[in-house]
Amino acid sequence: MKNFPMFLRMTGRRVVICGGGEEAARKCRLILKTDAEIVIVADGLDPELEGVVASGRARQAHEAGPDTFANAVLVFIATGDEEQDRQLASHARAAGAVVNVIDRPELCDAFTPSIVDRDPVVVAIGTEGAAPVLGRAIKTEVETMLAPRLGSFVALAGRLRDAVAERFAPSARRGFWEWAFSGEAFRAHLAGRERDAARLLKDAIALGKAPDRQGHIALVGAGPGARDLLTLRAVQRLQSADVIFYDRLVDPEVLELARRDADRVFVGKDVGACAWPQDRIDRLIVAEAAKGRRVVRLKSGDPSVFGRAGEEIAAALAAGIEVEIVPGITAASAAAASLTRPLTERGETDTFVITTGTCRPGDATPTRAHIAQPGTSMAFYMAVEKAAEVQRDLLASGAPSDCPVDIVSCASTDRERHAATTLSRLAETITAEGLPSPAILFVRYPKSLRAEVSEKGTVAA
Numbered sequence: 001m002k003n004f005p006m007f008l009r010m011t012g013r014r015v016v017i018c019g020g021g022e023e024a025a026r027k028c029r030l031i032l033k034t035d036a037e038i039v040i041v042a043d044g045l046d047p048e049l050e051g052v053v054a055s056g057r058a059r060q061a062h063e064a065g066p067d068t069f070a071n072a073v074l075v076f077i078a079t080g081d082e083e084q085d086r087q088l089a090s091h092a093r094a095a096g097a098v099v100n101v102i103d104r105p106e107l108c109d110a111f112t113p114s115i116v117d118r119d120p121v122v123v124a125i126g127t128e129g130a131a132p133v134l135g136r137a138i139k140t141e142v143e144t145m146l147a148p149r150l151g152s153f154v155a156l157a158g159r160l161r162d163a164v165a166e167r168f169a170p171s172a173r174r175g176f177w178e179w180a181f182s183g184e185a186f187r188a189h190l191a192g193r194e195r196d197a198a199r200l201l202k203d204a205i206a207l208g209k210a211p212d213r214q215g216h217i218a219l220v221g222a223g224p225g226a227r228d229l230l231t232l233r234a235v236q237r238l239q240s241a242d243v244i245f246y247d248r249l250v251d252p253e254v255l256e257l258a259r260r261d262a263d264r265v266f267v268g269k270d271v272g273a274c275a276w277p278q279d280r281i282d283r284l285i286v287a288e289a290a291k292g293r294r295v296v297r298l299k300s301g302d303p304s305v306f307g308r309a310g311e312e313i314a315a316a317l318a319a320g321i322e323v324e325i326v327p328g329i330t331a332a333s334a335a336a337a338s339l340t341r342p343l344t345e346r347g348e349t350d351t352f353v354i355t356t357g358t359c360r361p362g363d364a365t366p367t368r369a370h371i372a373q374p375g376t377s378m379a380f381y382m383a384v385e386k387a388a389e390v391q392r393d394l395l396a397s398g399a400p401s402d403c404p405v406d407i408v409s410c411a412s413t414d415r416e417r418h419a420a421t422t423l424s425r426l427a428e429t430i431t432a433e434g435l436p437s438p439a440i441l442f443v444r445y446p447k448s449l450r451a452e453v454s455e456k457g458t459v460a461a
C-alpha cells in the first residue's frame with residue numbers, strides 16, 4: 001500500500017481551494033458535504049463557485065496571503081498554471097496542510113478517493129491512481145448495496161448509543177446492536193417509516209432487551225432476466241436474505257447477486273418435472289419466516305403480475321408475518337424496450353392491457369371481445385401455446401387481420417428473439433419461426449388502423 005486511507009477531522013478546520021474553474025468547483029462540491037470552513041483563492045469564479053460564495057458557505061480571497069493556509073487541514077490546488085501550482089503547494093505544505101494538486105500526482109500528499117456517502121457511513125475507494133475507472137465501477141456497486149436511508153438510521157443509532165450503554169450490560173449490547181441493524185426497526189427505517197423505527201428502538205431500550213428476531217418475507221421482482229434490470233431494493237433484499245426461494249424463470253445471473261451464505265431453494269418447474277404446489281411454497285416460506293429468518297421469494301418480472309403473490313401474501317398475513325412486495329420490471333416492459341417501442345402511443349393506443357393466454361385449470365378463457373378495441377395495445381403472457389386461440393378470439397371480436405403483432409422471446413437475455421407479423425398470421429409465425437416460451441405476444445390495434453379499415457368498408461364505422 002503506497003497510500004494509507006484515513007478520515008480527516010473537518011469540524012472547525014479550514015479547507016482552501018486555489019482556483020476558480022470547474023476542477024476547483026468539483027473539489028468544492030465534495031468539501032461542501034463536510035462542515036469545514038471553505039476559502040476559495042481565485043480572482044474569477046465559475047458560476048457554481050460564485051453561488052457558493054454568495055450563499056455564505058465559502059469565502060473568496062483574491063490571492064493567498066500569509067494567513068490563508070493557517071489552520072488549513074487540506075488544500076486543493078487547481079490554478080491551471082504549473083509554476084503557480086508548485087509555489088502554492090510549497091506554501092501550503094509549509095503551513096502544515098495536506099496538499100492535493102489536481103492532475104499533478106508528483107506534487108500531492110494525498111488523493112481524493114471515490115466516495116459513497118451515507119453520512120455518517122462513508123466508504124472511500126482508491127486504486128492508487130492505477131485504475132480510476134475501476135474505482136468508479138466499484139463505487140457504483142457499493143452504491144447499490146447501501147440503502148439510501150442507511151445514513152440517517154446510523155445517525156439515529158449514534159444518538160441512542162449512550163442510552164443503550166446505560167440500559168444494557170456490556171455483554172448484552174452486541175446482541176442489541178445486531179438486532180438494531182437487521183431487525184424490524186432497521187427495515188422500517190429503510191422503508192421510510194422512520195417514526196416506527198425510532199419507537200421500536202426506544203421501546204427495546206426501555207425494556208432493556210432486544211426483541212426476538214421477527215421473520216420477514218419479501219416477494220421480490222427479479223425482472224425479466226438481465227441482472228442490471230433488477231431494482232436496487234431487490235439487490236438489497238437479496239444481499240440480506242437468509243433463504244431465497246426462486247422460480248424457473250429467474251436467471252442464474254440474478255442469483256449471483258444474493259448473499260453468498262443464503263440458502264437457495266428452487267421451487268420452479270423444470271421442463272418435464274412437476275412444479276412445487278403453491279400451497280407447499282406458501283407453507284414453507286411462512287415456516288422459514290416463523291423461525292425469524294429473512295425470506296426472499298424471488299419471482300421473475302414483477303411479483304404482482306401473474307406471480308401468485310396474492311396467495312403468498314395471504315399465507316404470511318394469516319401467520320402474522322411481515323410481508324412486502326419489491327416491484328420488478330415486468331416482461332412486457334422489457335419486451336417493449338427490446339423493440340425500442342413504447343407500450344402506449346399518444347393518439348394511437350391509449351389503453352394498454354396486460355392479459356394471459358393461460359388461466360387456472362378449469363377456468364373459462366377470458367372474454368377477449370372487450371379488449372379487441374381500437375386504441376388498444378395488448379400484451380399476452382403465457383400465450384405461446386395458445387396463440388391460435390388468441391388469434392381466433394381477437395379476429396372474431398372484430399380486430400382487423402392486419403393488426404401489427406410482435407412476438408418477443410426471452411426478452412433481455414442472450415437468448416432473446418423477435419418476430420414481427422400480423423394478427424392473421426400470428427400462430428403460423430410462431431410455428432414457422434420456432435419461437436420458444438417465455439414470450440410476450442404484443443398485439444396492437446391502433447386507432448388509425450380502424451380508420452383505414454372502415455374507409456375500405458370492411459368494418460362498420
Ligand code: SAH
Nearest residue numbers: 301302305330331381382410411438439440
Ligand atoms: N411475473 C412475471 C410473469 C410471470 S408469468 C412478469 O412480471 O414478467 C410467465 C410469463 O411471463 C411467460 O409465459 C412469458 O409470457 C412472460 N415472460 C417472463 N419472462 C419473460 C421474458 N424474459 N421474455 C418474454 N416473456 C417473458
